[in-house]
Amino acid sequence: MTVFHPVEEEIEAPAKPVDVAIEVRGVTKRFRRYHDRRTNVKELFSPRRARVKRHDDFWALKGIDLDIPRGKTFGLIGHNGSGKSTLLKLVAGIHRPTEGTIVAHGRISAMLELGAGFHPEMSGRDNVYLNGSILGMTRKQIDAAMDDIIAFSGLEEFIDTPVKVYSSGMYVRLGFAIAVNLEPEILIVDEVIAVGDEEFQRRCFDHLYELRRRGVTIVLVTHSLGLVADLCDEAAWLDGGKLKAVGPSREVVDQYLSAVNRREAEAQPQPQPENNDAGVPADETEGRTPRRGSGEVRVTRVDYLDGDSQARPFLTTGQPCTIRISYQAVEAVPSVTFGLGFTTESGVQVAGPNSGYGEAAFAVQPGEGHVDFTLDSLPLQPGEFLVTTAAVDKGHPYDFLDRAFVLKVRADDVTEPGLVKLTGNWSLGPSVP
Numbered sequence: 001m002t003v004f005h006p007v008e009e010e011i012e013a014p015a016k017p018v019d020v021a022i023e024v025r026g027v028t029k030r031f032r033r034y035h036d037r038r039t040n041v042k043e044l045f046s047p048r049r050a051r052v053k054r055h056d057d058f059w060a061l062k063g064i065d066l067d068i069p070r071g072k073t074f075g076l077i078g079h080n081g082s083g084k085s086t087l088l089k090l091v092a093g094i095h096r097p098t099e100g101t102i103v104a105h106g107r108i109s110a111m112l113e114l115g116a117g118f119h120p121e122m123s124g125r126d127n128v129y130l131n132g133s134i135l136g137m138t139r140k141q142i143d144a145a146m147d148d149i150i151a152f153s154g155l156e157e158f159i160d161t162p163v164k165v166y167s168s169g170m171y172v173r174l175g176f177a178i179a180v181n182l183e184p185e186i187l188i189v190d191e192v193i194a195v196g197d198e199e200f201q202r203r204c205f206d207h208l209y210e211l212r213r214r215g216v217t218i219v220l221v222t223h224s225l226g227l228v229a230d231l232c233d234e235a236a237w238l239d240g241g242k243l244k245a246v247g248p249s250r251e252v253v254d255q256y257l258s259a260v261n262r263r264e265a266e267a268q269p270q271p272q273p274e275n276n277d278a279g280v281p282a283d284e285t286e287g288r289t290p291r292r293g294s295g296e297v298r299v300t301r302v303d304y305l306d307g308d309s310q311a312r313p314f315l316t317t318g319q320p321c322t323i324r325i326s327y328q329a330v331e332a333v334p335s336v337t338f339g340l341g342f343t344t345e346s347g348v349q350v351a352g353p354n355s356g357y358g359e360a361a362f363a364v365q366p367g368e369g370h371v372d373f374t375l376d377s378l379p380l381q382p383g384e385f386l387v388t389t390a391a392v393d394k395g396h397p398y399d400f401l402d403r404a405f406v407l408k409v410r411a412d413d414v415t416e417p418g419l420v421k422l423t424g425n426w427s428l429g430p431s432v433p
C-alpha cells in the first residue's frame with residue numbers, strides 16, 4: 001500500500017525554486033493495451049494473422065504542465081479514467097513518463113493502491129521497517145516512530161501478524177500510519193482513505209490537516225469535491241488526460257461541477273410537452289400514484305425551467321428557476337389555489353408553498369393552462385425530491401397528486417450540509433472584555 005520514494009531517478013533536487021515542490025513539464029503517458037484479435041479458427045490459421053495489430057496505444061496523459069507549490073495541499077479531480085492516479089504514480093516514480101519530466105523537490109511518501117509496497121509474508125512491524133528503510137531512514141529513526149505508527153493504525157493485536165491476512169481496511173490503516181508518521185516532505189494520497197471506516201477516516205483527515213499546518217506538501221486524489229474545496233489550497237482538473245483547469249481549489253471545483261451539470265443536461269432529453277412523459281404524473285403513465293379530487297381542474301404535468309425560462313431535466317441550487325404546473329380545466333372554476341409539496345425519498349417534508357387562498361386564488365377558464373411558481377434563488381440542496389401538486393379551494397380538492405413527480409437538484413458550487421441552503425448575513429457583535 002505504501003510506496004516510499006527517496007530523492008532519486010528523475011526526481012532530482014537541482015538548485016532550483018524553493019517555492020515549487022513538484023514540477024511537471026510536458027508530461028505524456030502512453031499505455032499499451034494488448035489484445036488478441038483472433039476470434040475464429042480461420043483467422044487463427046490465416047497468414048495475415050501476423051499483420052493483425054495486437055495492441056493499441058492509449059494516451060492516459062497528454063502534455064501536462066503543472067507546478068505543485070511547496071507546503072500547499074493540492075487536489076486532483078476529474079472523471080473516472082481521466083488520468084489522476086496515473087499522474088500520482090508518475091510523481092511517485094512508480095511509472096515513468098513517456099515524454100516530459102517530473103522533478104520533485106523533497107522526500108516523497110505515497111499512499112497509492114491497496115497493498116502496494118507491502119511484503120505479504122512479512123508482519124506489519126517488519127513492513128514498517130521495510131518501508132522506512134526504503135525511505136532512507138535508519139533503524140533508530142524507525143524505532144522512534146514505531147509506537148506512534150502502531151497506535152495510529154490501531155493494529156496493536158495484529159502488528160506481528162503477516163499482512164497477507166489483513167483486511168483491506170487494515171492495509172489502509174497501516175499504510176496511512178506509516179505514510180504520515182515517517183515525516184514525509186511530500187505526501188501523495190490516492191483515494192484509499194475512503195476504504196477505512198468512518199472513525200479512521202476522520203483520524204486520517206485530522207492528521208492531514210495537522211501535516212498541512214506543519215508545511216508538508218500534500219497531493220490528494222479524491223472524488224469528494226467538498227474535501228478538495230475544504231482541505232486543498234489549489235486543485236487541478238484532469239479531463240481525458242488533459243489539464244482542463246488549475247487554480248484555487250474552490251474555483252476549480254466550481255468549474256468542474258458546472259461542466260458536469262452541463263454534460264448531464266445535454267445527455268438527458270429536454271422535457272417536451274408533445275412527446276415526452278418526463279413531466280407527466282406517474283398515475284397517468286403507470287396507474288400507481290394516489291390521485292384524488294373532484295376533477296374540475298387536473299394537473300397534467302410539471303416542468304422545471306431555468307432562469308432563462310428553458311425547460312431543464314434538473315434545477316440548480318442558488319439559481320433562479322420556475323416550477324411550471326400545467327393543468328386542464330373542464331369548466332370555469334372561480335377560485336383555485338395551486339400548491340406544491342417537496343418531500344425526500346425517506347419522507348421528510350421539506351417545503352409546501354401554495355399560491356394563496358381566498359382573494360389571492362386564481363380564477364381558471366376552461367381548457368389548458370399553466371401556473372408558474374418562480375424563485376429568485378432555489379434553496380434546495382442537491383438531491384432528488386418527490387413533488388406533490390394540489391389544486392384546491394379552501395380545503396376542497398379539485399386535484400391532489402401525492403408525490404407524483406421528481407425534481408432533481410444539482411449544484412454549481414460546493415454544497416453545505418442539509419436539505420436547504422439558507423442565505424443570510426453574518427455579522428460580529430461588539431466584544432465584551
Ligand SMILES: Nc1ncnc2c1ncn2[C@@H]1O[C@H](COP(=O)(O)OP(=O)(O)OP(=O)(O)O)[C@@H](O)[C@H]1O
Nearest residue numbers: 031032033060078079080081082083084085086087
Ligand atoms: N497500467 C495500465 N495499462 C493500461 N491502461 C492503463 C493503465 N493504468 C491506467 N490505464 C488507463 O489510463 C486511464 C487513466 O487511468 P487512471 O487510473 O489514471 O484514471 P483516474 O482518473 O485515476 O480514474 P479513477 O477516478 O477511476 O480512479 C484509464 O483509461 C485506464 O484504463
